[in-house]
Each structure stands twice: as C-alpha cells, then as structure tokens.
Amino acid sequence: SQQGEEDPQALSIQEGENATMNCSYKTSINNLQWYRQNSGRGLVHLILIRSNEREKHSGRLRVTLDTSKKSSSLLITASRAADTASYFCAIEISSGSARQLTFGSGTQLTVLP
Amino acid sequence: ETGVTQTPRHLVMGMTNKKSLKCEQHLGHNAMYWYKQSAKKPLELMFVYSLEERVENNSVPSRFSPECPNSSHLFLHLHTLQPEDSALYLCASRATGSHGYTFGSGTRLTVV
Numbered sequence: 021s022q023q024g025e026e027d028p029q030a031l032s033i034q035e036g037e038n039a040t041m042n043c044s045y046k047t048s049i050n051n052l053q054w055y056r057q058n059s060g061r062g063l064v065h066l067i068l069i070r071s072n073e074r075e076k077h078s079g080r081l082r083v084t085l086d087t088s089k090k091s092s093s094l095l096i097t098a099s100r101a102a103d104t105a106s107y108f109c110a111i112e113i114s115s116g117s118a119r120q121l122t123f124g125s126g127t128q129l130t131v132l133p
Numbered sequence: 134e135t136g137v138t139q140t141p142r143h144l145v146m147g148m149t150n151k152k153s154l155k156c157e158q159h160l161g162h163n164a165m166y167w168y169k170q171s172a173k174k175p176l177e178l179m180f181v182y183s184l185e186e187r188v189e190n191n192s193v194p195s196r197f198s199p200e201c202p203n204s205s206h207l208f209l210h211l212h213t214l215q216p217e218d219s220a221l222y223l224c225a226s227r228a229t230g231s232h233g234y235t236f237g238s239g240t241r242l243t244v245v
Contacts, residue, residue: 053233061238063223063234064135108176119164124175125175
C-alpha cells in the first residue's frame, strides 16, 4: 500500500477543545489533501498542502507536513459539534497521464456538546 | 450539492441482476473517478478516466464495467455481483491542471 494508517482511528472530545489527527504515507508525493465525510455521504475537500510546504491554515484548520517523516497532521481548533465527521488524508500520485488520490483509513471525530 | 450528481442514491439488487450507476458533472472537469468505500476500509480507487484514457485498478473484478461516453458523464455497469460488493460507491471529478477533487454523495449499494 502507498498509504499508511491514520491515527487515531477514533477521537472523542468536548466542544471547544482542539482535535489533532495524524496521517502517515509511504511514497514521495506532490501534495497531500485532507477531506471530511459526514456519515454515509460524499467527501468534501478541506485543504491541500504541497510537498514544498510545511504548514498551511484555513479558518480553524491547520495542516502540517513533514516529508522527511512522511507524515501530516490536521488540527481543528475550537471544535464544534458540527465538526463531528470522518476525516481522511489522501496523497495525490500520478499513474501514466492520470492523477489519482490514495486515501488513508480515516479518523472518526466526535465532538460532544 | 457539490456539482457532482450520482444516481441512484440507494440501490438494492440481487446477485443475478444487471444495473448501472450514473455520475454526472457540469463543472467543466475532464477527469472522472469511481471509488468504492467499504466499512472499515480505505477508499479504493476502481477506475479513472482522464483525457479519454482509462486507468484501472487491476484488482477490480470484471463484474464491474465502467463507461465514460463524454467528459460529463460516467457510468458503472454492474453484473452478477456478490454480497461483498455491497458498499458506498463514490464518483469524483477533477479539472485538468487542478489538484482539487469534487465528490458526489455516493450510491449506497446493497447486494442480496
């Protein structure tokens, strides 16, 4: 597999706390992306970080990337009950002329009101 | 709505049935993807159509057959499926030169 595991598999926190999710991968990447999925629905793109970037912010989201350790983390600050969802990291690779995303197993985040 | 529409939302089929899943986007994207999401497993890429080239995961059984008649439509034809094929099937699209993927809401398939 070109993708590692996400850590933790499940995370439960109180509203207002910060949530940190980690992702590891095995190959060289052009970029790494984070997605959110509400139960049984499609995935929503949250943020993309390129291989030459180390940190990126978008609203309450902060993503870091360490290419030497082949790992990334997603931090959600001041969490809300509406943040309850599954979060997936994905690496983009090229196969011939086609680009494709390879996903991790995801972290199920539950934010308790 | 994301701009990628999948129909039907839910499908129950017998193992001897033939059915098709449909994905449609009018975002001007020209790469389209089928992913399978089974319980407690990572999303599995099944097929890619990019610039009219088809790239497939060689582990996908032949009972799944994709069709991409144009850059806006993608189908997944299903034939003699097995119960283990029950899953959420997700379609995604992407514009050439873009790294952002837009996903549909998926078709929840149950094979009985």
